[in-house]
Amino acid sequence: MKNKKVWHIHGALNNPNSIILGYEHYSGYLQSMRGYTTTGSQYSNESFNKPLTKRLKENDVGNSWIDDFFTKDVYVLGLSLDFVEIDLWWLLTFRERSRLTKKIKLQHEITYYIPDHFYGDPASKSKVDLLKSVGVKVNHEFGAVFKGNEEKYYLDIINDIYNKTNR
Template identity: 50%
Template sequence: MKNLVLLIGNDINNISAGLSWKDLLQDIITYCHTSGCIEIDEKKPFPLLYEEIFLTAIRQHHMKEKDLKAFIAGKTAQITPNQLHTAIRALQPEHILTTNYEFTLEGSTPTENTSLIRETTFSIFRKYTMDNIHYWHIHGDCLNPMSINLGFEHYGGQLQLMRNYVVSGTMYTNKAVPKESLIRRIKNKEIYFHSWIDLFFTKDIHIFGLSLDFVESDLWWLLTYRARQKFHHKTISVPNNIYYYIPEAYTERSKFKLDLLKANGVTVVSMPAPTKLAYYQGIIEKIGKTKPVRDTAIAL
């Protein structure tokens, strides 16, 4: 479906039997030999909990982060696809953004990286194109373990590069990367889909399977900056819409988060969820009936 853009999180993987996020966390602690040292508490933001586990492992066992992330990459690569992944591909979206590290959405492991540049650590341009769908792994992928975004330090570095790309301009040596900021390029009507970030200012985006916890500082910054441009600074036109899908039963307990999303110009869509599978099937069906919007960008 031309112009359809999806941002998909890990919850769609929970339809599949096997590794859960809690399982992965326990596996990380076990691998780092920190079982007796780390207290898992939901009050601890995960990026800081990751730092606690890793830094404890460094001090006690001289753990190397590349080994830890290679272990995590191997674990996430074991996640098996389910019927939702197939149904999502059947929509034939132009772009799929995902915070997931594995390639269940693609249906198979890509053989070619189609990013503008090759990134070893951060994920401003990380893209794989398969069957005319552009897949953007915005938090890294398991083929490149050091790109997997888990810790507080990694989030900070990602956000720094994101803000440069949007606000102040880039300093990449590769001449293919535009030096001017995204905001300036939009003002000059020079938009190219080099990065997944471009889509947040130019195309409608449907978000589902993603809890959007406040630890996702990079995404919350992007939503906030976009909203400030749209409602406050108004230096550029921001004509696109962003939709966030949530089960009806969760709307009351998530009111604080939904209020913040609405303040940032995000449209909240609550859906019935008799089962997790039926909930996501309902979203996919609803999106499939969405009329594509006119492409506001100039070039790809």
């Protein structure tokens, strides 16, 4: 899929030092994300020193995967999005709050793919409801084939994303 990016936001296996494991890592990462979005970060690139809201107005974005949550359609799959993933939940909440307060005009969607048997599971209801409350589209239409045929499940989703992004 040309012009598509896959971000391993919690680390990559081939770079073990990039993997986030504990609350200390998550807390530091969350602090960096919050600074990057709300007040600007202290990097040598001066455009990072401005809050995301200002950079969006100036069209000075595309420097981080965080920018993509505000400027592109984002598709999430293969991630359980447990509530301990506070960095992602904070970003989704910040995004929706910014939309509701009209600080940021959002024209793009975030879609979260979930297997149907999890979508219908009462244990997942709070997560699905919270995702919807922060503006995430929850897609479970491919989930029926998940059990016993995970490869087909993921290939079907990749094809769905491909079809949506190559119109």
